[in-house]
Amino acid sequence: MEIMSKFTNDAKKMLELVGGRENIVSFTHCATRMRFVLADDKKADVKGIEALSCVKGSFTQGGQFQVIIGNQVSMFYDEFSEISNMDGVNKQEVKKAAKGNMNLLQRAVANLAEIFAPIIPAIIVGGLILGFRNIIGDIKLLEDGTKSITEVYQFWKGTYDFLWLIGEAIFTFLPVAVTWSVCKKMNVDQVLGIVLGITLVSPQLMSASDYVSAVEAGKAVQYWDFGAFHINMVGYQSQVIPAILVGLVFSVIYRFLKKHVPDVISMIVVPFCSLVPSVLLAHTIIGPFGRMIGDGLANIIMAGFSSSAAWLFSGIYGFLYPLLVITGLHHSMLPIDLQTAATMGGIYTFPVVALSNIAQATAVMAFVFVNRKDAQIKEVGIPSFISGYLGVTEPAMFGVNLKYLYPFIGAMIASGIMGIVSRSFGVIANSVGVGGIPAFLSMRGDKIPAYILCILADIVLAFIITVILSRTKLKDYGNK
Structure with a gap:
């Protein structure tokens, strides 16, 4: 109790400052924050x-009032x-309650974020x-400067080849993870979601790039022959948006059948009649459309970063990216980034994003330096900029x-300038990774x-x- 009692007074005050028990719809916590869904956000005394x-x-953010502890x-x-004499709930229940405080766009972004949240560690x-x-x-x-490490040492050549086993599993077969996560989010059979994803990346299927090359070379392309029509055997390896759309269509069909098919035959009818049509639609309509x-989205992003004003485009993106984070709209960029990597072979946005994150961490370090005589600011600031760099x-x-x-x-300002510098150097990422110094x-x-x-210049x-x-005078506008 001695350790916990240090929070007693603050907990009592917070209960009062968030508007009391009657203003709390639900609450939970994550690694560093208390997360509240409040009936009326205006009743919370933020300064207090x-x-x-x-x-x-x-x-x-996301309909939740979050307090960093x-x-x-x-x-x-x-x-x-x-x-408070109240029981907290799990994070999923809080997210569900929070959606009542969101508009349509916020809900769409929140749902997209929830689909990709379980996949992010693998992508990193x-x-x-x-x-x-x-x-x-x-x-x-x-x-x-004439040879790489793998060209000189067999051990590292073996390591290079072996690691692609993991890289291929993550990126080539990414649609499997996406369809699983969509099914998890939609509360439908997750194993069928995995099966659905595998049908998009099966070894039977030619990759999209190989298909284009075959057509250009006039080579025959395998297809399923249904007599009156045929379907090209082309896969969606590394494709994110087709996987999302196919997963959503499957989930809608599954939930409709689950609701209307009698329980006595549900075990047989629902999986079969939801999976087979979904796979057929995936390879005829949904997949090509996705x-x-x-x-198209990848081409738009790449056009901006490849145009004669690419430096300006990159600088604006770097300057505005923190505002996307505040609104939560940065979550919507992840599927576009992954699609760009699959379509164009690289990502121009992630280098700018990482520089933005590093700039935010460095700004805290500078703030601690400016206020180095304030022990409380050091206590808050030092862990913040260390975690930011990571x-x-x-x-x-x-x-x-x-x-x-x-x-x-x-x-x-720093990340906007470094966005220009980064693009001027032609920096491009293979994939999304850790958004700090690594x-x-x-x-x-x-x-x-x-x-x-660029990282060193960004920090300075x-x-x-x-x-x-x-x-x-900007220092006077802060919340002291």
Whole structure:
């Protein structure tokens, strides 16, 4: 009780400051934050809450009022539950309740985020693997810059080949994970979702790139012959948007049948009559349509980053990206990024995103430097910028930068400038990876040295700009 009692007073005050028990619809916690769904957000005294000694910041996102506590949030949660005489719920129930506070766009973004949340760790691992393979296999580091490590040492050649076993599983077969996650989100049979995904990437199917090459070369393409018509045996390897659409259609059919088919025959009829039509639609209508949408979005993004004004496009993207994070719209970029990687062979946006995250972390470091005599700011700021450099920017962005404003603006300016610099160097990523300093591992091998220079310049620039802004009138607009 001695450890928990340190939160007693703050928990009592927070209950009062969020508007009391009657204003709490539900609450839970995650790794560092208390998450509230409030009946009326306006009843929460944000300034009072952020003045509590245990609170490191707060923000509202996805219909939830989130209060940053830190690593001891579970202890605070237990104390709050006891004092409020209320039971918390799991995160899924809180998300469901929070949707009542969202508009249509916010709900769509939230649903998209929930589909991709379970997949992100695998995508990050895949990005790191591709980056490591680039370093040992693509960069000429040995024998006066004429040979790569894999060309000299058999052990590393074996490592390079072996790691593709994991990389292929993550990226080539990504639609399997997507259809599974859609089915999980829609609360339908997840194993059938996996089967559905496999039908999109089966070894029987030719990849889209091989199909284009075969058509251009005038070679025959295999197809299923139904007499009156035929369907080309072309897969959707690495394709995200077709997998999402197919998963959604399957889920709608499954739920409709589950509701209307009698229980006595449900076990047989529902799986068969939902899976078979979905696979047929996937290879005739939904898949080609989804690929067209995905390729179109990828082409638009790539057109911007490949145009004569690519430097400006990249700079604007870097400057505005933090605003996408605040609104939650950054979640909608992940499927487009993955589609771009599959269609175009690389991602121009992720290098800019990582530089934005690093700038946010550096702005906190500069803020701590400016206020180095304030012990409380050190306590909040140091863990925030360390975690930010490792790719977790929420404590930095929401706990410090937005609260005091000028560090947030300093980070935006720095990431906008570095977006221009990054594109000028032609930096491109193989895949999405860790959005902090380790992001250099996700870049194409020949661009890693240039990107490391970008990271160093980003840190210096964000630090200097934030310190300069601390001496302007902007410092008076923050929430002290």
